[in-house]
Amino acid sequence: MGFSTARELGRTALKETALAPNGPDSPGSVGWTEAKTVRLATADRPLELELGGRLGPVDVEYETYGELAPDGWNAVLVAHALSGDAHVAGWDRNAEKTGRLWRLKKPGWWDPMVGPGKPLDTRRFFVICANFLGSCYGTTGPSSIDPSTGRRYGLRFPMVTVGDWVRLQALLLDHLRIGRLYAVVGGSLGGQQVIEWALAYPDRVERCAVLAASPRLSAQGLAFNAVGRFCIMNDPYFAGGDYYYRHAPAAGLAAARMLAHITYLSDKGMHERFGRRRRNGVSPDARDLTDRFGVEFEVESYLDHQGRSFVERFDANSYLYITRAMDYYDAAARWGGGDLAEACSRVRSRVMIVAFDSDWLYPPEQCRELALALTRNGKPVTYVRVPSRYGHDAFLVETEDVGRLLASFLRR
């Protein structure tokens, strides 16, 4: 997309933004935001990675909202999910400059939760979110330049894990001079980071809120990720991950995203939202034979849109690395020799686990395992199952219920 087009798009979007009910001037908004970047490891002092290998330099992009209290009691860390970024709330002042044009039209990914008077109340809390390692939103990842070659890493980027992400977040807190977190909050893959926080840094966090996440991904979840990666790696443009200076494996990444979106919804939710409704743009006897198989049903149109918009904002290699980190994460294996209750004996924080009825990516029964592992250790725990038809997406969509639970959990 050309620069002038971007600027035009930017101007139009800014006008719309100013009028939006959640616009930067609305009372619940954190307003205009600016990301910061910090170098937390260098080539001389690299980051030691969980699965071996070293990485340096490592830059981390993060955003903060609210003010840190003089004694630092009020820091709340938000952990983002697979395709998320550090831009949790508000409107990105630099969206044009950084080419993240999709941010011109909407606020951060969890804007209903973070802001003045919202559940993560920025009048009270200092909210932090950092883009994780291997992603493509400012933190070092496979699309970053490898200083030893001068080219982008691609698949030469080392394998990273949820453990690495959390350790890097702890390094960021060191940098910000925050000893102990009031809370860590996250959903989905972000929720797994919260679990890792409770286990890796039991004395550094008071409260852990795990939304729509279990201590490890099920075989079904692993299978979904496998198909997503298969689509990317078998795209004719994938080129062993060295596609950066050429055509990106867009079809593969779009297919991976379309599949993922199916797993984020529920059968019932899809039925209610799309049913079998058609757009009537396609006729079964079209003269151009490929037209017969164009986008016809509403649900196809939805997936098509999700796939297309994703390739504009995400890096295929990052998708490979992040889904792999998601696959590998197993809290019980990492901290309890395979025994989750043993792992949970480490926990010192208050824990709230929120599951969603129709979530089949992290089903309630699997989220509950963490709660039961805590009760086996005689630790108080809150486990709540929110009634919802929105499937895994519910942790983002059910803002009223999630907001109510988070606000309550953070109150005391």
Next chain:
Amino acid sequence: MKCVKLDLEAGPAARRHCAEPPSEEGASMPLRSRWQDAAIEDEIPEGASVLDLGCGRGELLARLARTKRARCQGVELDAEAAFECVERGVPVLQADLDEGLGGFPDRSFDFVVLEETLQTVRRPMRVLDEMLRVGRRGIVSFPNFGFWRVRFGLALTGRMPVTEKLPYQWYDSPNIHLFTLQDFTDWAARAAVRIVRGRVLADGVLRELRAEDNLHAEEVLLVLERETSPPGEAAGPRG
């Protein structure tokens, strides 16, 4: 630590807590201002651990956390009630106990409470067994179907009694296991469960359990523990 699956069936109990009869005129009274709450509070020493099965909106546990600095855990089926527990700062495990509840370790709580819940569960014996496995002591409260007014109601009208404490019709009652105080003490003697203390609501007055209370008590609250020695001395009321 031995970890046996706790498979209580107190699911309907939880529902019952949230399906209390609507109080008159919108109710400005507290949601659960039962005499049992105060009686249970009397039994709980400072700093004890308490598991409340079918904890409803968490009023009792919030109270015990406040007044006794108790280590509390609730179990509740209803989502809205569980939300209110969170709002009260009460840790709550939302679970349908009919589906089985993973392990609470043996004797991991000082007290396990079954407040107005036992008569609503499908398998009361299992619930009681589990209560006395997980807790050093159990506290159980229930309406006494041996209460004279209930007896006379049935005898005179020929219909299932509907009283202030038992306000349900037969078809919408969550009370699926109806029993008397005498039935309960018979079981306790057989099961080698000692009644440590009993309190009853009789004629609108809260007092200690007496021998003739199967007739006089409208509601009962008993503190239970497993006999460590052989049974025999468990003194039950008659009436």
